[in-house]
Amino acid sequence: xxxxxxxxxxxxxxxxxxxxxxxxxxxxxxxxxxxxxxxxxxxxxxxxxxxxxxxxxxxxxxxxxxxxxxxxxxxxxxxxxxxxxxxxxxxxxxxxxxxxxxxxxxxxxxxxxxxxxxxxxxxxxxxxxxxxxxxxxxxxxxxxxxxxxxxxxxxxxxxxxxxxxxxxxxxxxxxxxxxxxxxxxxxxxxxxxxxxxxxxxxxxxxxxxxxxxxxxxxxxxxxxxxxxxxxxxxxxxxxxxxxxxxxxxxxxxxxxxxxxxxxxxxxxxxxxxxxxxxxxxxxxxxxxxxxxxxxxxxxxxxxxxxxxxxxxxxxxxxxxxxxxxxxxxxxxxxxxxxxxxxxxxxxxxxxxxxxxxxxxxxxxxxxxxxxxxxxxxxxxxxxxxxxxxxxxxxxxxxxxxxxxxxxxxxxxxxxxxxxxxxxxxxxxxxxxxxxxxxxxxxxxxxxxxxxxxxxxxxxxxxxxxxxxxxxxxxxxxxxxxxxxxxxxxxxxxxxxxxxxxxxxxxxxxxxxxxxxxxxx
Amino acid sequence: xxxxxxxxxxxxxxxxxxxxxxxxxxxxxxxxxxxxxxxxxxxxxxxxxxxxxxxxxxxxxxxxxxxxxxxxxxxxxxxxxxxxxxxxxxxxxxxxxxxxxxxxxxxxxxxxxxxxxxxxxxxxxxxxxxxxxxxxxxxxxxxxxxxxxxxxxxxxxxxxxxxxxxxxxxxxxxxxxxxxxxxxxxxxxxxxxxxxxxxxxxxxxxxxxxxxxxxxxxxxxxxxxxxxxxxxxxxxxxxxxxxxxxxxxxxxxxxxxxxxxxxxxxxxxxxxxxxxxxxxxxxxxxxxxxxxxxxxxxxxxxxxxxxxxxxxxxxx
Numbered sequence: 001x002x003x004x005x006x007x008x009x010x011x012x013x014x015x016x017x018x019x020x021x022x023x024x025x026x027x028x029x030x031x032x033x034x035x036x037x038x039x040x041x042x043x044x045x046x047x048x049x050x051x052x053x054x055x056x057x058x059x060x061x062x063x064x065x066x067x068x069x070x071x072x073x074x075x076x077x078x079x080x081x082x083x084x085x086x087x088x089x090x091x092x093x094x095x096x097x098x099x100x101x102x103x104x105x106x107x108x109x110x111x112x113x114x115x116x117x118x119x120x121x122x123x124x125x126x127x128x129x130x131x132x133x134x135x136x137x138x139x140x141x142x143x144x145x146x147x148x149x150x151x152x153x154x155x156x157x158x159x160x161x162x163x164x165x166x167x168x169x170x171x172x173x174x175x176x177x178x179x180x181x182x183x184x185x186x187x188x189x190x191x192x193x194x195x196x197x198x199x200x201x202x203x204x205x206x207x208x209x210x211x212x213x214x215x216x217x218x219x220x221x222x223x224x225x226x227x228x229x230x231x232x233x234x235x236x237x238x239x240x241x242x243x244x245x246x247x248x249x250x251x252x253x254x255x256x257x258x259x260x261x262x263x264x265x266x267x268x269x270x271x272x273x274x275x276x277x278x279x280x281x282x283x284x285x286x287x288x289x290x291x292x293x294x295x296x297x298x299x300x301x302x303x304x305x306x307x308x309x310x311x312x313x314x315x316x317x318x319x320x321x322x323x324x325x326x327x328x329x330x331x332x333x334x335x336x337x338x339x340x341x342x343x344x345x346x347x348x349x350x351x352x353x354x355x356x357x358x359x360x361x362x363x364x365x366x367x368x369x370x371x372x373x374x375x376x377x378x379x380x381x382x383x384x385x386x387x388x389x390x391x392x393x394x395x396x397x398x399x400x401x402x403x404x405x406x407x408x409x410x411x412x413x414x415x416x417x418x419x420x421x422x423x424x425x426x427x428x429x430x431x432x433x434x435x436x437x438x439x440x441x442x443x444x445x446x447x448x449x450x451x452x453x454x455x456x457x458x459x460x461x462x463x464x465x466x467x468x469x470x471x472x473x474x475x476x477x478x479x480x481x482x483x484x485x486x487x488x489x490x491x492x493x494x495x496x497x498x499x500x501x502x503x504x505x506x507x508x509x510x511x512x513x514x515x516x517x518x519x520x
Numbered sequence: 521x522x523x524x525x526x527x528x529x530x531x532x533x534x535x536x537x538x539x540x541x542x543x544x545x546x547x548x549x550x551x552x553x554x555x556x557x558x559x560x561x562x563x564x565x566x567x568x569x570x571x572x573x574x575x576x577x578x579x580x581x582x583x584x585x586x587x588x589x590x591x592x593x594x595x596x597x598x599x600x601x602x603x604x605x606x607x608x609x610x611x612x613x614x615x616x617x618x619x620x621x622x623x624x625x626x627x628x629x630x631x632x633x634x635x636x637x638x639x640x641x642x643x644x645x646x647x648x649x650x651x652x653x654x655x656x657x658x659x660x661x662x663x664x665x666x667x668x669x670x671x672x673x674x675x676x677x678x679x680x681x682x683x684x685x686x687x688x689x690x691x692x693x694x695x696x697x698x699x700x701x702x703x704x705x706x707x708x709x710x711x712x713x714x715x716x717x718x719x720x721x722x723x724x725x726x727x728x729x730x731x732x733x734x735x736x737x738x739x740x741x742x743x744x745x746x747x748x749x750x751x752x753x754x755x756x757x758x759x760x761x762x763x764x765x766x767x768x769x770x771x772x773x774x775x776x777x778x779x780x781x782x783x784x785x786x787x788x789x790x791x792x793x794x795x796x797x798x799x800x801x802x803x804x805x806x807x808x809x810x811x812x813x814x815x816x817x818x819x820x821x822x823x824x825x826x827x828x829x830x831x832x833x834x835x836x
Contacts, residue, residue: 033690039794041602049558130604131574133558136567189604205613206786208690228690232784233793236669240677240684368560399552399799402563415561430562439565 030225032501032517035238035250039231040209043192043200045171046119047130051368054171055251055512056209056229060102061174061194064093064112065165069516072275072327072422072508074165078107078175078195088160088463095151099218101177102199109147114178116145116155126178129186134172160461162468163425169509170420197222197515206231223518239496242267248501248519251512253494255313255372261496270495271315272506276369277322277427278416279485280361280380281445286411288357295483297347298412299337301387302380302486306339311375316489321476322431324490324508327422328465331473334480336487344387356388361412363393364401369416371491377414380486406439408446415444416491420509424472429456432479447484521827528820532813539812540592540805544585547801553577554601554799575601577801588805597809598802600795607806611788615810617687618787620699621780622772624707629714629772630765634754636715637722641730642749652719659716664775668709668782675705685784706783710775714768721764725757732756758829766822770815 040053045061048054066077076082079093099107118126119135120142141164143156157164167173180193192200195218198211209229215221230247232238235254241247243266253261253269262269282289282298289295304318320336323329348356363377364370374395384391391412396404405413419426430436433456434448455475462468480487493506500520507513555571556563572578576587591598597607636656640649676684687702688694729735730753738748777789784790788807795803 028691031691039790041794041798042604047604049560131558131571131601133555133567133571134562136570137562137564186599186604204786205610206617206784206790207686207688230686230690230784231790232685233790234665234669234685234782234784237672237685237782237784240672244676244680244684246683246690397552399556400550401552402556402561403551403553406565417561441564442562 028226030223030519031228032224032226032514032519033228033230033246033248034512034514035232035241035247036229037231037238037252038233039206040229042189043203043209044130044176044189045174045192046115046132046135046176047189048171049133051510052231056211057192058171058174058196058511059198059211059227059515060192060196060200061176062196063169063173063175064095065168065173067169067507067509067511069505069507069513072166072169074169077169078112082165084463088162088461089157091155091157091164092148093153093155095153096218097151099195100216101180101193101195102214103177103180103193105177105179105193107175107195108150109153111178112153112175113145113147114181115175116142116173118181119172126181129181130189132172134170138167138170138172160463161425162460162463163421163423166421166423166426198227201226222515224514227514242496242498245498248498249495249504249514249517250497251493251495253496255311255315255494258313258315258494267496267498270497270504270506271492272508273317273324273490273492274506274508274510275324275419275422275427276416276491276510277319277324277419278316278369278371278376278414278488278491279319279322280377280488281410281413281415281485282483283408283410283412283446284448284482284484285408285446288351288353288359289411291351292482293347293351294353296337296481297344297351297387298384298389298486299344299483300340300347301344301389302337302383302488303339304336304488307376307379308489311372311379312489315492315494316371317492319487319490321479321487322417322427323424323472323476324422329422329424329469329472331476334476337480337483341383341387348387348389353388356390358390358392359411361391361393361414362401362404362410363395363414364398365395367398367401367416369418369491370398370414371416371489373414376488405444408438410444413444417442418510422508424468424475425456425460428472428475428479429460432456432484445484447482449478449482452478452482521824525820525824528823532816535816536809536812540589540809541585543805543808544588544801545581547799547804548581548584552799554801557797557799558602588802592809597806600803601800602798603800603803607802610803611791611806611810614786614788614791614807615814617785618773618776618780618789618811619814620687621703621706621710621785621787622769622776624703625710625714625772625776626765626769628707629711629718629768632711633715633718634722634761636719638726638749638754640719640723641726642745644727649723652723656716656720659712660720662712664709664713664778665782667712668705668779671705671709672783687786706779706785709782710772710779713775714772717768718761718764722757722761725760726753729753729757755829759826762822762825762829766819766825769818769822773811773814773818 036052038052040056042048042053043057045057063077064079065074068075080096082093084091118124119132120139141158141161143158146154148154177193181188184191197214197217199214201210201212203209211227213221213225238250242250282295308316308318318336320334363373381391381393430442432447434453436443437446438444452475455471459468459471495506502518502520504517555568559567599606636652640652643649672684675682682704683702689698738752780787780789781793792807
């Protein structure tokens with residue numbers, strides 16, 4: 001029958017496919033392939049607000065002050081040294097000599113001035129070439145930048161701020177080639193030029209960003225010849241690519257897969273706690289959360305250990321406050337609130353709510369640094385119900401959620417913060433100082449305590465780190481007592497690597513430092 | 521026919537206008553804007569105001585729309601708010617990848633669906649027919665992302681035959697073979713639902729046609745069965761099939777969004793998802809316009825095909 005012919009086609013196609021298939025991904029020596037959870041959008045770190053863009057962009061540019069590979073302590077970067085004036089208003093940096101940008105432009109004081117001033121001076125020739133979202137957040141306190149000589153540059157502040165050196169490690173503080181920025185104009189975001197260990201090579205939209213080794217890198221060239229960053233949104237696809245050898249390294253291992261991957265002999269899993277905090281905010285200006293006992297009760301009612309263990313699968317560590325444990329400002333005596341529903345009930349009764357109360361909990365469906373917000377909030381909801389607090393869960397899309405929080409109408413809300421640095425000023429001041437109440441700042445719990453405010457202000461003005469530590473430790477103890485948030489967890493970042501990847505470490509700032517990698 | 525074509529092409533204008541208004545409104549009226557997303561939890565009132573001003577989001581909506589439309593009519597879809605690149609180039613580059621994927625899926629589902637349908641119709645209630653019924657039911661009810669992941673786990677992770685994601689190997693590759701290998705899983709995933717719909721429809725239409733008198737006549741003439749089925753049967757069953765294939769073509773363009781996301785296919789779908797999450801207004805508007813244009817052009821092509829298939833249909 002002629003119909004049989006029809007069957008010939010599928011058979012032929014199958015055969016052809018069989019001939020095509022069968023070669024495993026060949027791994028190129030010297031090329032590292034990294035799987036990102038989303039595509040970078042922009043490679044000018046001064047314009048960037050998303051983690052994936054920074055993971056790529058920060059390989060190309062560098063900052064005056066830097067972090068070592070394993071911590072967020074401060075070390076010299078492009079500046080070899082600095083002097084801070086007595087009044088704390090002038091930071092004078094001496095640049096390393098002989099460094100050039102990838103396009104041959106020399107790194108000098110003018111380049112530093114250009115990189116900062118383009119963000120804050122609306123008359124600067126490069127100011128309109130991009131949006132600099134965090135210009136004001138990081139550099140609002142910078143009065144001006146002066147090039148004192150070829151290799152000496154002064155940053156003049158409006159008010160003293162002890163965390164200014166930490167600010168200079170931020171992506172927005174990256175030093176860019178003025179020649180390249182002016183040459184490319186608006187397109188500079190797609191052609192970044194810096195001094196970093198890698199230079200930008202190419203970007204195939206939706207597919208890959210390729211960086212190549214900078215042979216003239218001032219610390220000496222790195223071992224890798226090339227890094228390819230691939231955006232793979234779907235978790236299973238990223239995982240499959242890693243396990244089949246098409247990826248060497250992936251960040252953001254889904255919590256549910258961590259245990260499984262740890263058993264897999266083909267890959268190794270790395271974990272590192274990051275400068276991050278997740279909290280359930282309580283509106284301190286609104287009943288019943290204006291009563292400290294209610295806020296404490298909620299802290300006792302929520303079972304953080306269970307959330308971290310069962311929802312996050314140990315990709316988080318319970319927190320006692322906003323400051324990362326074991327950093328210089330952390331108060332070692334502070335412990336997370338224990339899970340104690342009986343105590344929670346007692347406190348609620350003392351506050352006049354023996355039968356609990358009803359309230360609402362706003363939760364974003366997802367968002368930068370939010371981990372698994374809905375699952376975490378659902379556990380909290382049932383924990384609260386157990387002590388008589390009926391919280392109605394309202395989940396919202398991230399943008400809508402942020403907009404709604406400016407109304408000051410929130411009761412309970414889930415939020416997180418990535419400070420990028422261990423300096424307590426970068427997390428406590430914006431989130432908890434009373435001058436930062438939403439909508440003027442990110443203090444969305446509308447927390448206010450005069451003594452606490454004063455300690456944070458002094459902490460900003462004191463340059464001596466030991467003295468600052470004292471001030472911030474007292475502030476943390478006040479905060480734990482006042483409990484404006486249900487302190488929840490600090491995220492533990494995860495990465496999975498192929499066995500051939502050597503020398504990689506996750507960084508507490510969430511940066512992805514592939515420059516330390518060598519391939520076996 | 522030329523007149524008809526001209527009229528249809530003219531009709532494109534109001535259709536695309538309507539699409540542009542709906543997309544523009546839906547995007548701009550839904551809560552959250554690009555400034556909000558850029559600043560995230562660090563947003564302050566002043567920074568939001570400054571960014572919105574810089575991005576031209578402070579003017580009344582109708583003013584923004586008219587300005588955008590003015591640019592669109594001159595062939596300028598604006599610049600992406602995040603990427604700072606011209607939207608038109610960005611979208612067209614990605615649309616090519618979508619066309620490759622949706623086109624392959626269309627060919628696959630049409631050929632596969634019709635073959636399966638004809639075979640089932642010629643042997644109703646045979647094992648083949650029953651199997652294809654069950655498979656069809658399965659295929660039509662499986663969510664795209666689930667099927668995609670299952671295929672990926674089986675053919676990439678377990679068997680290691682096919683790459684799991686992307687359009688080209690990260691390095692090396694770049695030839696036709698590389699493309700085909702990367703295309704198999706997403707194309708099959710995307711085609712599955714359409715294939716089963718086309719198969720079911722072909723089967724039922726064919727059964728009906730094969731029961732007609734002229735088929736009996738053809739058989740009585742002593743024609744070979746295959747000739748009867750294909751020449752006399754299939755050709756007359758084609759009209760409803762073409763209609764459905766046309767609808768499916770549109771569905772495949774839209775359905776590519778999910779498939780592309782699962783397989784990291786660098787098409788307009790992944791771009792659109794990225795744009796929506798970031799509230800990159802000009803980018804999403806540009807993507808939707810281009811996809812909508814593709815959709816109406818496919819419909820037009822299908823309508824023109826009717827006349828060829830059925831001489832009784834006239835366009836006047």
